[in-house]
Amino acid sequence: MDSLVDIRNLSAGYGQNIVLHDVNISIHQFDFVGVIGPNGGGKTTLLKALLGLLPPISGEIIFSESMTEGNSHRIGYLPQINNIDRKFPVTVFDVVRSGLMSRKRLTGRYNSEENDRANELMTEMGIAGIHNKAIGELSGGQIQRALLCRALVNAPKLLILDEPNTYVDNRFERELYEKLKVLNEKLAILLVSHDLGTISTYVKSYACVNGSLHYHSGNKVTPELLKSYECPIQIISHGEIPHTVLYNHKS
């Protein structure tokens, strides 16, 4: 199957500080990749490189033809919710529709077809009827839904989600993952998360980012696997008493 994105020998970072070394990964249609790894391991750097926010130091990121539209890529992006200024005076409907701006001229107005599409998505995500509310009046879960609508409204081929499970309640988290499962029938998903336990039932493969990237297809997580990938992350298992086991990093 043709890949949507090929990352080849990518090194990326900030100035003299190279965070990611020699990363290789291909993302195909219908992939569902869980990106895991410790804080400071380079998850965000990888995302920024993919989104075109950070030029690679070396190596390249090649997008397939089907991923390219004009001079932008068909990527839907859900940022971390704490990147959003929740006091900004903007309405939910305007936030959702702003996902269409890449196909607009500078003076762009939305046509009725685009408004309908935004409306449909909002209904689908369970936030119908709050169009004219300011985002400051919404709960964390509602903002996440609005941002997810914004990410999806331009019909992306690849959906990138950065820690979508922070600051949301368990119910929304489960709903979100079920939604992603359905969406995955149509598009590829790259999900950054620190919570391996929950995502393991949904993702099809893992990319462990810790200075470099280790790719592992299949969603079975064993302690041996994590050890061999040098990925010190948290596994949460549910028992009589909730407990958390932490692995130490080798080195």
Added chain:
Amino acid sequence: MENLIALFNFGFFRNAFLAAFVASITCGIIGTYIVSRRIVFISGGITHASFGGIGMGYYFGFDPILGAIAFGILSALGIEFFTKRADLREDSAIAMLWSLGMALGVIFIFLTPGYAPNLMSYLFGNILTVSKGDLIYLFVLAVFVIGFFLTFYRMIIFVSFDEEFAMTNNAPVRLFNALLISLVALTIVLNIRVVGIILVMSLLTIPQAIANLFTKRFDIMIIYSILFGFLGSITGLTFSYVYDIPSGAAIIFTLVVLYGLIKTGFIFFSKASLKHKEKMSV
């Protein structure tokens, strides 16, 4: 009341009235942008940096407002580009520019032989001495700002709300940031004649603070800011005439009192409605 209407027979008062009207419009729009983007401190820096241009105007003998425009725009673009590129602490850089402008202004005015006329009107403003030339500048700016925001409204919101997301969509983020910060600088400098360097930031933030009590939408916030800005300016202007006190200070004082009254009203109202709800639930 008749006395107040008679005021319109005076040319200076008609000018002041028009200036208050036009200033309220530009300050309503640009101030909403400033407050939403949380660039009040940057705007304060631009305001004070422009004093350097006023000083140069006095020393070299050109219109101080032109010097202020040049200093204002250059410092605005300087802050916009330097703080994002270089490893510079943004707030420290702004503070440096802030005081550098003031220092240059003081040096040039000190070096200018003789007494610097109208210096106080640049520091504290005087809406009653606004000239026809000032009015034309203000009017042209207002038309331009209205046109810019009407034409590019969606793009302005897009770029301002979530800069990173806008960049991933290939939006001209840098260009719009530069254009908007230049408009901020122009608005500040031209309104210096109305309320002065020291008070101009309040004209760009207090009406918005009042508007924000009523709405959390950008477009409606602009409309309310314009209305409250105009109401405050005209009331302040009248007080200034009746009690013979400086107009800039009177306008700002009126606006703050207006904010205090409405805010108190809101607190009482929400307490009353809470009590009402409690009664209903019992």
